[in-house]
Amino acid sequence: MKEKLGKLVENLDYTLLSAVVILCFYGLLVLYSSTRSGLGSIPEDPFFYVKRQFLWMVVGFIGLAILVFIDYHHFVKYSSLLYFLTVFLLIIVMFFGRTTYGARRWLSLGPFDFQPSEFAKVALIIFLADFLAKNKLKLDNFLYFLWPFAYTGVLMFLVFIQPDLGTSLVYLAILIILLFVVGVKLKYLATVFLIALSSFPILWFFLLKEYQKRRIILFLNPQLDPLGGGYNIIQSKIAIGSGGFLGKGLLGGLQSQLKFLPAQHTDFIFSVVGEELGFVGAILLLGLYTVVLWRGIKIASEARDLLGALLATGAVSFLFFHIMVNMGMAMGVLPATGLPLPFLSYGGSFMVSNLLVIGILLNVEVHKIKW
Amino acid sequence: MKESSTVPEEVKQRINWLLIFIIVSFCFLAINLWYLQVIKGEEFKERAVKNCIRSLVEEAPRGHIYDRKGEVLVTNRPVVVVSIIPEEVENLEELSKRLGGIIDLPEEVIREKVEKHSAEPFKPVEILEDCPLALTIEIEERKTELKGVVLEVKPRRNYLNQELAAHSLGYVGEIDQEELQKLGNPQLQGGDIVGKAGLEKYYDSFLRGKKGQKEVEVDALGREVATLFSQKPVAGNDLLLTMDKDLQTYAENLLEGKRGSIILSHPYSGEILVLANKPSFDPNWFTEEISYADWEKISLDPDYPLINRAVQSIYSPGSTFKIVTALAALEEGVTDSQRKIYCSGNFKLADQVFTCWKRGGHGNLNLIGALAHSCNVYFYTLGKELGVQKMGRYMDKLGLGEKVGIDLPAEATGVIPSPEWKQREFKEIWFPGDDVNLSIGQGYLLLTPLQMHSIICAVATAGDIYRPHLVKEIISPEGEVFEKTEPEISKKVNISANTFQLIQKGLRATILEGTGWQANTKELSLAGKTGTAQNPQGESHAWFVGFAPLEKPEVCITVFVENGGEGGEVAAPLAREMLEKYFNLPEPE
Known part of the structure; x- marks a missing residue:
């Protein structure tokens, strides 16, 4: 047992792990810069947010360590249980959740808040990977192919009504990418896409909340309401653009230090990076993400079996979708869906779920060999 | 120990496609970053600064x-x-x-x-x-x-x-x-x-x-x-x-409902204690944004409430000007304390007849009597004998035609007629009749109340006109005196003391037995002159100028009521009330 543990540690993908650790500290630095002067009602301790974030990071790394060493073939046995537990938690949130900014997303656990929809991402990756690996052949049947949509749809619906359009889209992205990778017929995917597109009017007129519609409209034309919703996007673009090549230096961002940026420690933290650390800092960040995703893809294609490949792909797609949507939003090239940036945005549950999927990646990586 | 991977090739291929998709997406992000930060960087930098x-x-x-x-x-x-x-x-x-x-x-x-x-x-x-x-x-x-x-x-x-x-x-x-x-x-x-x-x-x-x-x-x-x-x-x-708020308030109350001015000053320093004008306005209107309609209402008011009548408006001085004629005549030897002139009520000049205000005539009068009773005929005679040139010399000496020099903007200088002036303005020669009109302050002559006030000040001090002023001291925000207005003789009138003395006697007689009796108060030795100036605008202007006490003048006063009527009836009583207030005298029973 001890020998096996030693071998596992020896075989860990240190490139991936280093990239993640650097990202975490990079994140703490930027978080400090954007929150040290306080955000409204928060106490005056300039390290208030940094300390809390660090604490969650530690929790995340412990979770990651545990996850790495349990062969994924063992824990996928509980994937159904995990799935139903997630559904249960999301229903609990519906009734007992704490509401902030008009969204009911959090469960209070003593002094900390816990966001089930974040853990749902990890659970969904495991559940779908297991389900798809087991039923790969049946997916040739179009009706069967729709099953995973049903499973995912339940989660999407529960999160959508919180309301949290962004997160429900993350679930969908994970599903689509996994279906693509597992090898379903492309015309099936195309069919689903067409159905989605044709049902868009129904979504628009009956399901989307006013603020969600506004976001889409404002993405198309932020100048429409520069003081309201479009304000975020404009200010964020000004922040990033004004950073120039080298940036204004940490703590030196006019926009971020003066709080022109909305949610500058969560959804718009990339704007702080852009403003204070410039093109160089932003590209460095993008580079670190590239390393993480590239190692993830490598792990997926070198996995021992389909299950491992799908688990790794799920992890990659989760991180990729967040990075893409978040940065795209901050730069004003994608609609504002309010998704946080992995390893950087402030938020405990999100931080832990990021590190857990890294745990999944490392797990698949060290177990590509049967010990 | 190593087992070969069982991941299907097809899946591996799809994973590679995913990798390509990720790379393309990240390139898209990087290009956007380059565009925002490097190409558009300067522009956004400016916007960020302006932002804050x-x-x-x-x-x-x-x-x-x-x-x-x-x-x-x-x-x-x-x-x-x-x-x-x-x-x-x-x-x-x-x-x-x-x-x-x-x-x-x-x-x-x-x-x-x-x-x-x-x-x-x-x-x-x-x-x-x-x-x-x-x-x-x-x-x-x-x-x-x-x-x-x-x-x-x-x-x-x-x-x-x-x-x-x-x-x-x-x-x-x-x-x-x-x-x-x-x-x-x-x-x-x-x-x-x-x-x-x-x-x-x-x-x-x-x-x-x-x-x-x-x-x-x-x-x-x-x-x-x-x-x-x-x-x-x-x-x-x-x-x-230098203004005294209580006296100023009192003066403005006296003028309530009239159009006119009251000036009260110290003749030996030029300090103005009262400079009252009616009708008036509230300066607070202008600190707020005044609407065009309101502005029109104020500025087009036929009573001209914005005009500082005492300083900016010119009027016929009427009989108060006889002081100047008397000064000139005495200095030029045209008359003396003894010379008597008979007033029949009429004065003939060629085929023109000039009347005295007293139709029946004053009979025989010397200069003091003529001043006291404001006899027109006496002064017509002096005016005719003096002529405009000589009278003009004395107007010059008194500083008429120039600004008196008060510390207020837009002071008017009056109209001082002369043959040249008449030629210029009317393309007409100066007639002997014009001399006669001028001698009693009628005709073309127009003066501001302040100019008249300046004349009475010269009489009170026997020749020294102090520059009239409203500001005594300029004080810095720290409370130090920054500038102090020292009394300054702006005009030294070169006229003999005897002449002034005689005029002063005449003005005292005016109060005691003449047209200014309504200004008289037992306790005060006031000297003064009334005036009733006919004018083309309607009712006569009522004038009173004076100083007190006679022996050692402390204040000079000018009261002017536009279209007010008789100077002795209207202006003189106001002057008395004002002086009673100033000298703190009990109201007469």
């Missing part, structure tokens, strides 16, 4: 104005001004609607104001001055949705006694283009408040003070987080007036 640096001008409080006893007449009160900084506005239409809803102003009005000042986008455009407290609080609370709106506390001129001494104090207003060029002070900019009339204008450079400037960094909510540069405003200097 605000340059504000802090108005300097104007100096206060006090009466001679130190009572405050003019001060400043803080008002909240709601302004919009055009540069910070992102959607003017929306903002106008929101702000208009709070301060109850049509949104188009707000929009127009801001658009008019779009050339200077960083300068706050005043939307509402003197914003009520409740609205100020509401604006403060809704700051986030009112980006670009700033609240500034500014000093506003406050005339504590409304109409009191309004013509002397004047008023302030926004500088206009002409003043901007004329004053040529680089400190002054459009929108600045400057003195527009009265002392406010005359002493503007002292009262104005120095504006302060502040550059502040503001956060997204418009809260000031840091001061980058700050220059505190310097308050203007205070004015301590």
